[in-house]
Amino acid sequence: GQQLNQSPQSMFIQEGEDVSMNCTSSSIFNTWLWYKQDPGEGPVLLIALYKAGELTSNGRLTAQFGITRKDSFLNISASIPSDVGIYFCAGASYGKLTFGQGTILTVHP
Amino acid sequence: NAGVTQTPKFRVLKTGQSMTLLCAQDMNHEYMYWYRQDPGMGLRLIHYSVGEGTTAKGEVPDGYNVSRLKKQNFLLGLESAAPSQTSVYFCASSWTAYEQYFGPGTRLTVT
Numbered sequence: 001g002q003q004l005n006q007s008p009q010s011m012f013i014q015e016g017e018d019v020s021m022n023c024t025s026s027s028i029f030n031t032w033l034w035y036k037q038d039p040g041e042g043p044v045l046l047i048a049l050y051k052a053g054e055l056t057s058n059g060r061l062t063a064q065f066g067i068t069r070k071d072s073f074l075n076i077s078a079s080i081p082s083d084v085g086i087y088f089c090a091g092a093s094y095g096k097l098t099f100g101q102g103t104i105l106t107v108h109p
Numbered sequence: 110n111a112g113v114t115q116t117p118k119f120r121v122l123k124t125g126q127s128m129t130l131l132c133a134q135d136m137n138h139e140y141m142y143w144y145r146q147d148p149g150m151g152l153r154l155i156h157y158s159v160g161e162g163t164t165a166k167g168e169v170p171d172g173y174n175v176s177r178l179k180k181q182n183f184l185l186g187l188e189s190a191a192p193s194q195t196s197v198y199f200c201a202s203s204w205t206a207y208e209q210y211f212g213p214g215t216r217l218t219v220t
Binding site: 004006031033035040041042043044045048088092095096097099100101102 | 113140142149150151152153154157159167199201206207208209210211212213214
């Protein structure tokens with residue numbers, strides 16, 4: 001089946017730093033999505049991207065749909081303690097999502 | 110609106126026991142999904158439904174059954190639980206099949 005490689009697996013940063021993470025696939029996706037999961041809760045949708053090359057922002061978050069349709073990137077600017085959590089990318093095709101393994105983000109005050 | 114709710118929140122089963130997880134959504138979504146989440150493996154799709162009365166297999170369907178008798182409910186059943194089914198189970202629903210909204214999860218332990 002389709003697989004997504006998400007990197008890095010974990011990040012330890014200082015408050016105020018910028019963060020970048022990415023997701024790559026051997027398959028083409030029609031839509032890319034980024035979710036955040038807080039401990040003990042379900043994932044929450046952050047950003048959805050529908051078009052190759054699209055760049056979309058949501059507050060301090062910016063995500064891009066790769067031009068090849070096989071990758072996506074998420075940037076978080078000026079991180080704050082509440083950014084802590086697991087970030088998942090997901091590629092969508094044929095009505096289903098395929099998820100990456102997640103990036104665990106830790107922010108030190 | 111409650112969004113997506115799941116019951117129960119926690120459950121411990123013995124090997125061979127059966128149980129049903131209930132997912133309910135009040136957003137009138139057509140699409141509903143069941144995932145399992147294991148450490149380091151992200152979320153994997155078990156079964157899904159594209160509308161009332163329909164079900165389809167996902168990536169890891171073995172050992173599970175589902176039913177969608179009402180549009181707002183999606184049930185996940187384990188007929189004979191195995192330790193390999195110890196996991197956190199998430200239900201999700203969606204209008205478009207892509208922007209999915211998740212419930213809070215059910216943590217299942219099979220001993």
